[in-house]
Amino acid sequence: MTMNADEEMRDDAVNRPTGEESDLEEKYPNRPRNHSKTLPFHTLPQTLFRPLSEIKKKPAGPPGNRRKAGPHGQSAANLNPFERRRDVIDRFISRWRKEVGDDIYPAFRLILPDKDRDRAMYGMKEKMIGKMLVKVMKIDKNSEDGFNLLNWKLPGQSTASSMAGDFAGRCYDVVSKRPMRTEVGNMLIEEVNEKLDQLSTASKEEQQLPILAEFYRRMNPEELMWLIRIILRQMKVGATERTLFDVWHPDAENLYSISSSLRRVCWELHDPNIRLDAEDRGVSLMQCFQPQLAQFQMQSLDRMIGRMRPTEEDPVFWIEEKLDGERMQLHMVSDPSTPGGRKFRFWSRKAKDYTYLYGNGIYDEAGSLTRHLGDAFADGVDNLILDGEMITWNTEQDAPEPFGTLKTAALSEQRNPFSQGIHPLLRIFDILYLNGRDLTRYTLRDRRNALQKVIRPVHRRFEIHSFEEATTKTEVEASLRRVVAEASEGLVLKNPRSPYRLNERHDDWMKVKPEYMTEFGESLDLIVIGGYYGSGHRGGNLSSFLCGLRVDDEQSSERSNPTKCYSFCKVGGGFTAADYANIRHHTDGKWSEFNPRKPPTTYLELAGGDALFERPDMWIKPEDSVVLCVKAASVSVSDQFRIGLTLRFPRFKRLRMDKDWKSALSVQEFLDIKSNVEQEHREKEFNVENFRKKRVKRTTKTPLAIAGYDENAEVNYAGPSGHIFDGLNFFVLTDANAPVKKSKAELESLVKANGGKFYQTNNAAPDTICIADRRTVKAASLQKSGDVNIIRPSWILDCIRQNEVDAGLPDFLLPLEPRHMFFTTEDRKEEVAGNLDKFNDSYARNTTIEELSNLFKQMGKTHNVNESCSSQAIEKLTERIRERIGSGWTMPSGWLFKGLTLHFPKGSAEGFNPDRLQSKQLSRIHLARNIVRFAGANVTSSLKDASITHIVVGPDTLASEVSILRKTLSTRKKLPHIVTTAWVEESWKERTLLDEERTFPTDPTAALILIWPV
Structure with missing residues (x-):
């Protein structure tokens, strides 16, 4: 079959080498064809x-798809x-x-x-x-x-x-x-x-x-x-x-x-x-990497701090302020051919190259940042990679600006490099590479010590981000109270003993945002004045609402119309399907399409003049609208809304059908509330300042050289020590992938800490034990020889763990099991297999809960273990669910009550009379207990458990009995919510945690007597 002329021309164009193709040939000589x-x-x-x-x-x-x-x-x-x-x-x-x-x-x-x-x-x-x-x-x-x-x-x-x-x-x-x-x-x-x-x-x-x-x-x-x-x-x-x-x-x-x-x-x-x-x-110079990200906040601050301080010997964790900017990595190399002797590259978290904006050299005329970095590095620093946050700094107010002004500030700085106003500021919080050496495997504490030595800060241009050392929840709460008062983003808690984990969210870094800390929130009654259509499963319906503040008569420019409102905030989170249906029911037929050419200025006023900031898709007259109770973390300045202020992290609590537009919050009433909150914060500042004076002093270590390459430098790994490996020689080829990830250097440190010696070849010492977890070139070569057993790193970890369990007994090495073997020679296979029974249970090693579960499944021969249900998979799934909740996703059933601890009172110790409970009520309590356990909650039988977040009682419980329960708990520092089974039932029905202060169709009187604290 012959090709026509167009096809021949097209193929010639595809196959003809171009200048770009030649560059790729040089860069990737072994690319596949x-x-x-x-x-x-x-x-x-x-x-x-x-x-x-x-x-x-x-x-x-369906079965019909089985192809x-x-x-x-x-x-x-x-x-x-x-x-x-x-x-x-x-x-x-x-x-x-x-x-x-x-x-x-x-x-x-x-x-x-x-x-x-x-x-x-x-x-x-x-x-x-x-x-x-x-x-x-x-x-x-x-x-x-x-x-x-x-x-x-x-x-x-x-x-x-x-x-x-x-x-x-x-x-x-x-x-x-x-x-x-x-x-x-x-x-x-x-x-x-x-x-x-x-x-x-x-x-x-x-x-x-x-x-x-x-x-x-x-x-x-x-x-x-x-x-x-x-x-x-x-x-x-x-x-x-x-x-x-x-x-x-x-x-x-x-x-x-x-x-x-x-x-x-x-x-x-x-x-x-x-x-x-x-x-x-590892990371490489001038190659953009995917940075480590902070884990989403758990519902319990106590659990977060428990993860941050795993040992009593070193309970310190770090608190950093979460910056409102753009994550940025900076690569710098010495280059004599470049004016100024240094070459720079900048990348964002999404791998977008911003070098054009911040500069590629010290004398780059377009460099809004690099032109200020001539003396920013210590002598002997030839190359490095820094991780930080690029923010906008206002020199006149000496304060940061909102994130959206960053590009404008950089362009302004390019035109007027030393003018007063706004300009970019890079706040550095990590160093990952120094003078040819990858530092990601070092601890955060060691990396920060190196950072302090190699950077010479440039005031309000290039600075090291500060941190505070802490050991308790009280210190976190004090810091959070301060950043909320300053309208900051929140906090990041960091484990100073942790390595840098590329492209991961890990518990070593956890963010604490004020929208989760309800004790710092405010509840406001706002009038709906506009609506926005949603996308995805919310498409075709109004899914978020523009809320306004009622204009007081003395403030209104049109006194003939007292129903006018100023735009104040957008609310899109916290609504259930029933909430949406209720709002539609009360506003049906009263909405009008928003026409930007003829805005309804008689009834509502937006910011931005003719630009009409935050214009809604639909609008409604205030007298025809509904009032929403909204909870928020704090108030922040914003030019996007009419009064110049807005709410940070607003979230819907409930519909206020008992109020109309006349009783909704006015501009002046809101300003009064704001003034009172600021006064409360000022009163608390004294305690915060006193507390900071008592803060633990920072300790310093110097494990890294500032310049040059030290071949003998070792990773400081805080692991168990003993004499298990006395007299043994090891050759560690790779890092460990399972059951936990550990670098090659960390494994070598463990071997050394437990009496062993390690070498970099397999023939440097007699009877060397080869360790590998994946098939590298060296491992493949040893395997091909057929006469060397290669053991997985899990054997080292199991030996250490078993001797910790058997503390007080003589040290001993675990016999090798098939799970420990990366490659087994023919003469050792029978011996290794003989260390397990017929159910693959170890004769010498303590079995973990997970292994025991697998053993039971194998004994029953019902089905194979589902690898997708591993703890790692569950953690990844949990992370993605947390990312998407609030973006339109429905909460999965098994995660609904995850992170909560619930108590169901039984006896008369708390003031309840079991004889009075009817069988129907007992049935509802029993069902509620099963629901929360299935949906991930921890159910405790002891009222003394300090981790209790909710106490669930029956719908017929009397107020006097609740009073007794409250009195019993009144001495606690953190007071749990007392709710009825209706809260559990309605939350389960809506697939979201509803506000505890709401009333529910199945139990309309519950909130009147049971919600506490109020």
Whole structure:
């Protein structure tokens, strides 16, 4: 079959080397090559996107979907959702390798568009794409379909109403009525990438329109829908990049963490059998890495502090103020060819290069920051990597500015480098690389000591972020009270004994935000004056509301209309489905579309003059509206709202149907409340200042050299010590991956602390024990020889742990088990296997709870242990759930009451008479107890338990009995909430923790007598 002229020209263009291609050839000489053309674009929706989306919607799947066997011979429908996702991805990757080759980068750019740093942003959002589609399809913008495209958040007409809030879905609905193709399209993945490259460089609509028109001509509606999601970088297929990376190569996630390069992941790790060497696993100069992030706050501050101070010997943790800026990493290298002798690069947390904004050298005229760093480094510092936060500093007020002003400040500084006003300030809190040495494996305390020695701060330009040492919750609360008073972001608690964990959220860093600390909050009654349509599952309905303050007669410029309100804040969190339905019921038919050309200034006034800041989609007259009770952490300055102030972290508590617009909060009443709160904070400052004077003094250590490379420097690892390994020699090849992660240096320190010696070759000493947890080049070479046993690091950890358990007995080494062996020689296999019984239970080692559970499952032979339910998987899942709660996700049932401790009173000690309880009431209490236990809560039988957060009583409990209970608990420092079973039942029904002070349909009188504290 011959190609036509257009196809020949296209292939010539693809295969002809360009200047960029030559650079890539030089940078990646061993890059993989595909033996065939890329797959058609339609294979992505058909074999990857659609199957993954179906698993997300229907985790179980009907029996009719049992088509192919999974990796272990099971039918695909019998696999759990995690395994099914991996199976779908694995089949796609296998097909690519077979039909195309080993270079999967063209496909990964479309599968993970938000991770592709090589393609610039398109500069196109939903509204612009909607306008161009209207032109491409030649439809009237005022027609039904034109309206639906241009107003994608609003409830559409006819079938489009179901797609409200989903722009790509709305496009599919419109395009399906007038498709250019009904069969699959003919564009290859490589062609789609070429067109997207052109689209990313097109700056004008006349350049973008022909590209979008070609996509419309050559794709069917489903393909075009997924293409739009790629352009918007909003895939939402139900599989994260971690899952895709893990299927592609076991080291893919690690390489992406240290490089932020999708190209490197695809080209350097194209062979799953070749692993990264240890030296390739750390941060590198001028390579953007994925930084460590702070863990989300637990509901109990006591639990957080328990994680921060694991030992009584060293109970200190650090408190840092959480800055309101942009996370920034700075790389610096000495370069004699550069004016000033130093070269700089800046990257954000999302791997965006900001060097153009902050400067690449000391004499860079565009350097809003680097021009001030000529003397910012100590003598002998040749290169380093710093981690910090870029904030905006106001020199006139000597205070930080809000985050949104950062780019404006940098551009202003470029034009007037030494003028008064606002400019960027980099606050540094970590150093990860120094003079050719990766410091991530060192403790935070050691890294901070090194940072203090290598940086010479530049006032209000380049500073080291301060911290306080603490040991108790009281100190955290005092710091939090101070930052709330200063309208700051919150706090970060850090473990000074911890290493730096790339691309992880870990308990070593925990953020404490004031929105969670309800004791610092305020409850305000605000009038709803506007509404905003939601997206996703809230599409087509008003999901957040603009709230206002009633204007007093003396403040109103229009005294003839006393119902006027000023915009004050937006509230979108804390609503249940019943709350939304109730608001709709009381305001139905009273909403009007907000017309920016004719704003309803008679009834409401926004900030920004003609710019109309925070304009709503719909508006309502105050006298027709409802009053919301809103809780917030504090008040902050904002030019986005009419009175110049707004609430930080506002959250809906309940609907105030007992109030109307006349009794809602007025501007003057709010200012009075604000003044009273500020006075209370000032009164507390004295105690805070006295407390800070008694603070523990900081201790310093000097484990790192400032300049040069010290080959003999060791990691200070605070681990158990003993004589278990006396007389033994070790050769540690790799770090430990399981059951806990430990670096190679930490393992060597453990060996040394317990009497052993370690070497860097296997023949440096007789009877050397080789330790490895993954197949590096050296490990593969030893394994190939066939005469060396290679033991996993878990054996070292198990030996130490077992001797700690058996303290007081003579030290002994655990016999090797199959789980300890990375590679076993033929003459040792029988001996190693004989150290377990027929149920794989160790004869010498104490069994953990997890192992015991697995043993029972194996004894029953009911099913295999589900690896996706490991504690690691649960922690990752918990982290992602916490990220998304409040962003439209529904709380999973098993996490609803997680972190709470509940007590159900039984006897008469607390003043209750069991004989009076009816069987129905007992049934409700029993059901409530089972619900909270299933949903992750800890249920305690002892009222003396100090961790109790809630006490649950029956609906018929008398006020006198509650009074007795309150008296019993009155001496406690932290008072639990006393609630009825109705709170548990309604929270379970709504899949969210409802405010305890609300009344519930199943028990309308509960809140009148039982809520405490009020």
